[in-house]
Amino acid sequence: MKITDVKTWVVGNPPPQAGGRYFIFVRLTTDGGVKGYGEAYSATFGPHLTAKMIEDVAERYLVGTDPHYIENFFRRAYSSGFSQRPDISMMGCVSALEMACWDIVGKEADKPVYKLLGGQVHERLRTYTYLYPQTGSVYPNEADNADRNVYNDPDLAAECALAYVDQGFNAVKLDPAGPYTAFDGHQPRLVDIDLSARMVKAIREAVGTRADILFGTHGQFTASGARRMARAIEPYDPLWFEEPVPPDMPEVMAEVARATSIPIATGERLTTKWEFARIIEQRAASILQPDLGRSGGILETKKIAAMAEAYHIQVAPHCYCGPIVGAANIQLAATLPNFLILESIRTWDGFHGDLLTRKIDWEDGWVIPSKEPGLGVELNEAVAEAHPWNGDALHLAMEPRPLFP
Known part of the structure; x- marks a missing residue:
């Protein structure tokens, strides 16, 4: 079994936006047609850039590999570009892709991930x-x-x-x-x-x-x-x-x-x-x-x-x-x-x-x-497609000025 395809969505969250302005989802697909879903909690960069980063990480370290090799994937991505240190943006990408791998592994085994x-x-x-x-x-x-x-x-x-x-x-x-x-x-x-x-x-x-x-x-x-x-x-x-x-x-x-x-x-x-x-x-x-x-x-x-x-x-x-x-x-x-x-x-x-x-x-x-x-759930892709995020704000933000300027 090998991963053959990666797709991402940046989904706008309608008002009142409980849980944030948007969600970043990913889908991995295997050569056997099994689909696994993941999500990144990432706010450092714009979400469409983050989605491209997820695709880049998947192309480098997952496509063509067996999704069971999760530890191997983590170490390669963690060390990407001679980094080998906690990187909040990389880990948002890794987290989304890793949970998608687990979703596939569980479906192949016909068991919940737990x-x-x-x-x-x-x-x-x-x-x-x-x-x-x-x-x-x-x-x-x-x-x-x-x-x-x-x-x-x-x-x-x-x-x-x-x-x-x-x-x-x-x-x-x-x-x-x-x-x-x-x-x-x-x-x-x-x-x-x-x-x-x-x-x-x-x-x-x-x-x-x-x-x-x-x-x-x-x-x-x-x-x-x-x-x-x-x-x-x-x-x-x-x-x-x-x-x-x-x-x-x-x-x-x-x-x-x-x-x-x-x-x-x-x-x-x-x-x-x-x-x-x-x-x-x-x-x-x-x-x-x-x-x-x-x-x-x-x-x-x-x-x-x-x-x-x-x-x-x-x-x-x-x-x-x-x-x-x-x-x-x-x-x-x-x-x-x-x-x-x-x-x-x-x-x-x-x-x-x-x-x-x-x-x-x-x-x-x-x-x-x-x-x-x-993971026990399936993304409704039609709903995701129907709610694209087109804004430029980040998922979360801090006030840009000191409290007492």
């Missing part, structure tokens, strides 16, 4: 969702702060959280901590600390002990600033404080971890076992959040999770992208003894459901792993 990774530990997977605004942009930095929304109004946040809990979720996430810029980390403003505390308090009072609260940030603080923020929200017992400082210095994040009782979570901007090893070595976080569209793929993230397991660190796969990464996360999470919780884009309904021939099975706050072979 059965090829040590077997199923969890029959169902606990999930959480963001508090998505009911109107307006899903991006906090782009929201009109003059308008009331779930990022700046405690009453609306509590109402939204309670609605999700009534729907079945027992964990919800929000990012109320203020702007994040290309010049972070910064000291949080007193107004941001105050608002964050009031938001978390309102949600806790609304949901009681029915749900965990996940406090998201985007690496925007200094260690001292993150400690101040943690102290303000600590009375409401969040399950985690996510990425409190920028991801480039785990030693600094470790300062925050030592100063608060709130578990620190991090990982969506990290790639490969080598970057996650630094988090583990520094005891910078007790919850890792690899995103399989960027971390290096399914096998690489299985290794990351095994490293974490040895240090009693839990894994909560990140997913602010499309349903193929979501499906890969599910396959891996089902096998992990140290799995904590899975990011869900609401209940995998809406456009995420439309993009699949059969939507991800979500029931009363839990995902039920598919028993179908491969």
Whole structure:
């Protein structure tokens, strides 16, 4: 069996764009006609350029080879161009192609991928969702702060959280901590600390002990600033404080971890076992959040999770992208003894459901792993073709100016 063809799509995500502005999908096809799908979580360059990069990597290291040789593919791509170091753009390409290989391997074996990774530990997977605004942009930095929304109004946040809990979720996430810029980390403003505390308090009072609260940030603080923020929200017992400082210095994040009782979570901007090893070595976080569209793929993230397991660190796969990464996360999470919780884009309904021939099975706050072979889902190519992305914005962006210019 050999891979003979590669095709990519850049799919525009219709409003309200839950999960991002666009999704980057890839399909690999074998000489026997078996198709495997993957997805990249990549925002460094424009998505059409990223799609071309995926095609380039596939042509160099996959076309003409057996998709079972995943370790071989990873090492060749990781070393591409005499690099041999974590490269977030290369790993976005590798991750998409690697999960497509696993999809093929599972289909050839007529088994779900989780059965090829040590077997199923969890029959169902606990999930959480963001508090998505009911109107307006899903991006906090782009929201009109003059308008009331779930990022700046405690009453609306509590109402939204309670609605999700009534729907079945027992964990919800929000990012109320203020702007994040290309010049972070910064000291949080007193107004941001105050608002964050009031938001978390309102949600806790609304949901009681029915749900965990996940406090998201985007690496925007200094260690001292993150400690101040943690102290303000600590009375409401969040399950985690996510990425409190920028991801480039785990030693600094470790300062925050030592100063608060709130578990620190991090990982969506990290790639490969080598970057996650630094988090583990520094005891910078007790919850890792690899995103399989960027971390290096399914096998690489299985290794990351095994490293974490040895240090009693839990894994909560990140997913602010499309349903193929979501499906890969599910396959891996089902096998992990140290799995904590899975990011869900609401209940995998809406456009995420439309993009699949059969939507991800979500029931009363839990995902039920598919028993179908491969990743357990199939991209609806007609829907992907009908929604091309033609914009020039990146998937995610930081404010280009300092907080205090």
